Amino acid sequence: MTSMSASPSTHPSVHPGAGEPLLSVRDLRVTFQRQGQEPFEAVQGVSFDVRPGQTVGLVGESGCGKSVTSLAIMGLLPKHGNHVSGTVDYEGTNLLTLSDQEMRDKRGKDIAMVFQDPLSSLNPVVPIGIQVTEVLERHRGLSRKAATPVARDLLDRVGIPDPDRRLKDYPHQLSGGMRQRALIAIALACKPRLLIADEPTTALDVTIQAQILALLKELVQDTGTALVMITHDLGVIAGLCDEVNVLYGGRIVERGERHELFAQPRHPYTHGLLASIPRLDAPRGQRLQPIPGSVSDNLPWTHACAFAPRCSQPIEVCTQVMPELEEQHGRALRCHNPVEGHR
């Protein structure tokens, strides 16, 4: 077990009175290696904690490594072509050292996951009912017959009307929102202690998005499940998360308690993300401020700040030295020239 090897300086702050972490990710690195191509490090030393019942957000635009982080925690990365290092402690066990079989026993039972696209994430040729019961059969040792009423109650619980009929339906017969509800029912079937939701609302209509978020919030509060929310949408974070990690180019650039982070973003990237959200209470005529450029403008972290080319206030050192993640009063920041003052 290598969980103790992480240096204390990279430890995130401990919230007073929040108890021992349920999940503790330390210096997680994921490198993709393809034949005939340069290795690509998608996640470059990410560390964060999730405490029981807490909701933690991982925010960033596509390509920042947030989904890869979640798949690495779940042990769902492809078997070949990548290398994972660091530690992922779940209740004192480093998940990265578990065998395939041991990991199978954990997945779906202790740690569950909800994916982005509910249509493609459900098996099109198997009835919804069986897709719910199979996980109960697997982890709770129920027979198909005994699992069916449980599945029915689960569908009812996630707000699917007429659950008896829906058990026999196939995914294509459900609406997008219903499918995501079914996926949530599947994920919560064995009452996991940790739920990872990877962009669970991105593929849905705006009105449905709010319903699904409300449902997730209600369920994790009722069951005491910890939630890792992966999203590019700060609106989702604002309504849901206790703590927010902002990722850029495979590294955490800012971390903080939700209210503090929203009230006073210190990293120019976070600041930019918040400034690019349309606000109803903004003065009329004020224009949105998009972040210029794209991920492809990144500099390598090794000797610069990856965000420097797109930054609104770069200084000389930004293109020469990598900023370290520094902890202060429950906030963490990786920036040479942070934004000052309130937003």
Place this chain on the structure above:
Amino acid sequence: MLRFIIRRMIQMVGVVVVLSLLVFLWLRSLPGGTVSAILGEKATPERRAALEKALGLDQPIYVQYWQFAKRALHGDFGASTKVLPGTDAFDLFMQRFPATIELSIVAIILAVGLGIPLGYMAARRHNSLFDNGSIVASLVGVAVPVFFLAFLLKYYFAIKLHWLPVSGRQSAGLGATHTTGFFVLDGLLTREYDAAWDAIKHLILPSLALATIPFAVIFRITRASVLEVLDEDYVRTAESKGLTSRVIRGRHVLHNALLPVVTTIGLQTGGLLVGAILTERVFNFGGIGDTVAQAFEQRDYGVLQVCILMAAITFVVVNLLVDIAYAVIDPRVRTR
């Protein structure tokens, strides 16, 4: 579901009508015209005139087609001129059809029974030596002319090594009883097990030759399809549920991966009918394939028109059955 089947059957009737028109036009465009086609080149002028009148060749073409279609509906395609002179062409077809069905069933069982498991294994070991080796083998398999492969099998296993019979469906002198026309089945039904075994031995080489191409195709489709399904989000969902690999393999991977394979199996029946022409010829198997080959060589058009029409109809019917099977395993079609 029922509506689906009925709609497909109505379409099938349309296909058969157009098909009969094509066969009719084909028959008319044969060298020397319909009369020579049916009677052969050396018929006496009296017989030609009689047939011309009987066929109504002096009438407009749509009347001629109508006559042709009416006779065809009654199974009247004239008599065989060369293959078995004097025998009714349709009777000849029906008499020889069981042999080809028997051969095709064995071949398709071989192709499916080997192609699907090997295709799945190759996909799971993607880019391994086994995967690349079997892909190359299947490509070579498609490049080999079927009748040449049949020759090779016959030459080594029958002529050189004497392991298996050289030709035919059953050894003469066994005195086997035939009731259904399916010799293996006959042997089992009448408890003449030696006759059944003899028929099986006669089936081995031709069915191997016939199975090569469908096997290669089914193998490659299965492999490609499994590879595609392994990449699907729902397989990742299944993995995230911690399901056993057995459940993931069967319920989530294979069930989805086999959908295009089922379609392919239907399409391969067309290839089987053609392959049977060449394979049966090499082994003098005495089925439809052999008959068609002889009919082409000897230009026995009465027999040919039955065989072409029936082969195409068989193909269409098999594909209808395959589509029904497809609807059974794919709820998206069934519950539309």
Place this chain on the structure above:
Amino acid sequence: MDNPLNPNRKKQRIDDLAATAGTGGGAGSVAVADLTVGDAGHIAESTGVSLIASAWSRLRRDPVFLLGAFITLAFVLLAIFSPLIAPHDPTAGLLLKEVRPQTNPIPGARPGYPFGADSSGRDIFSRLIVGSRQTLIVGVMATLFGFIGGLTLGTLAGAIGGWVDSVVMRVVDVMLSIPSLLLAFSVAAIAARPSQWTVIVAIATVQVPIFARLLRGSMLAQRGSDHVLAARALGVKPSAIVFRHMLPNSLSPVIVQATLVVASAIIDAAALSFLGLGNPDDRQPEWGQMLGKAQQYIYDHPALAIWPALCIIVVALGFTLMGESLREALDPKSRR
């Protein structure tokens, strides 16, 4: 997935090919890590490499494609320069004195004649070399005719639309329901005097409906695509849209299909000869014809069949390897 209006799945397969510019053949094989890297891998992609450039950069490194291209190139060069390479006149009965019709009809190998001679005393080695030219002509011409026929029908149906489209596609569908070689045999049988050209036309006929459906399907798929809509919105003339925007984009599945058709045309030509429907004039040798005619002596002199068969297998394999790797390279789904 399933379209109930298709009475036949072969069409479905062709349509899929048309819509995606490639199916099967390991289509999804490359994408194992795309899901994860796709999230993080925009850095390499965003430079905007065109489809053809990226296909070429992949093909250059693909050993399968290189092997196929090498075989094909060697075959084409051999066909062009064969008269200069062949050691003997392929039509001269140089060893006719050695032929003993009763005891030994085939003169064996000897110095200067590595594979011996055929029953007319002609050098087999020289005939194989010179035969490459006719074989190439049959393969390429059959493909070309099939393509032209398919292009005419497909564009006609697609451009005029309405009842012309329905009628043309109905006939095309019925042609697809006749097992392919059976169709080729039937067309070949129409010829009063079989020749190389009747063989070519017979094989091309089988390809016409396939190309027609492929082109029409591909064009239909594009009719609704964004770049065609944009061109229409900009007021580009319909004919310009068809020829400048739709046809070029339909070409990649057609190129793939054409490469594969050359291989099957060469194999089919052998099957036609085998059934006596090939070119009876053997003064200009062709491999399929040599193989088809070798059956007469095959059990005593298998070498007579094995050499032309090997040539056919290698060349067909070359075209198939090239076609399959082209298909994979041009398939947008499997782009890296």
